[in-house]
Amino acid sequence: MSTFTAIADPVRRDILALLRRGEQPAGTLVDALALPQPNVSKHLKVLRAAGLVRIRVDGPRRFYSLDPAPLAELDEWLAQYREFWSGKLDAFGDHLKRSD
Amino acid sequence: MSTFTAIADPVRRDILALLRRGEQPAGTLVDALALPQPNVSKHLKVLRAAGLVRIRVDGPRRFYSLDPAPLAELDEWLAQYREFWSGKLDAFGDHLKRSD
DNA sequence: CAAGCATATTCCGTGAGTGGAATATGTTTT
DNA sequence: AAAACATATTCCACTCACGGAATATGCTTG
Numbered sequence A, B: 001m002s003t004f005t006a007i008a009d010p011v012r013r014d015i016l017a018l019l020r021r022g023e024q025p026a027g028t029l030v031d032a033l034a035l036p037q038p039n040v041s042k043h044l045k046v047l048r049a050a051g052l053v054r055i056r057v058d059g060p061r062r063f064y065s066l067d068p069a070p071l072a073e074l075d076e077w078l079a080q081y082r083e084f085w086s087g088k089l090d091a092f093g094d095h096l097k098r099s100d
Numbered sequence C: 001c002a003a004g005c006a007t008a009t010t011c012c013g014t015g016a017g018t019g020g021a022a023t024a025t026g027t028t029t030t
Numbered sequence D: 001a002a003a004a005c006a007t008a009t010t011c012c013a014c015t016c017a018c019g020g021a022a023t024a025t026g027c028t029t030g
Helices: A010-019 A026-033 A037-049 A069-082 B010-019 B026-033 B037-049 B069-082
Strands: A053-058 A061-066 B053-058 B061-066
Touching (some): A010 A026, A010 A053, A010 A061, A026 A037, A026 A061, A069 B069, B010 B026, B010 B037, B010 B053, B026 B037, B026 B061, B037 B053
Antiparallel strands (some): A053 A061
């Protein structure tokens, strides 16, 4: 599953936001999200398949942490559009490309 | 439909990429994408609902252009994660926050 | 080894998004 | 007004992602 579809789900974005605080066991995420445990586990599986989270196993617990690599790729994708809102070009900018 | 779900579809990302070249009529997009015209029209409708494209009507033609506002919001969302790959913090960074 | 805890997996029903085909709407031209 | 063109809309079938419930796996403790 691609990064785009992985972050399309609001629950998964909530999980990523929680992981900004640092590595956390699955149970903590379940409590914080107030969702059924299997539901959270499935979303974590999707995030892992997308490479967005890593697991560290310690006994019965799985500690999840952010893996920012796919987000860095998303940033590169977004960079192609950054000129359109960063002040260099406004909504009419494309008309003016050949104006000099 | 949110920006996240709007850009989750690869066809719609292709459309956005084409619009980086500037405003274009729907027919040009149909030709470039090599997809059935109704298919493209439906994707354009989704992009418009998400605020990602604007329409300028000129006779029978509809000229589509990028509206970068939602992408700027996506950039703000992404900015919350930028510290995780920008060199200040690596994958272990969250452990080291209080290390000084 | 039995019990309990933490987490993952499977099964199932359902709703949303997608593509294809056909058709409709609106505009220009003759 | 009819025809031709550009684009949008509707209808339909199908896949897929999501949630809920039940169950399985794996580790630990007594």
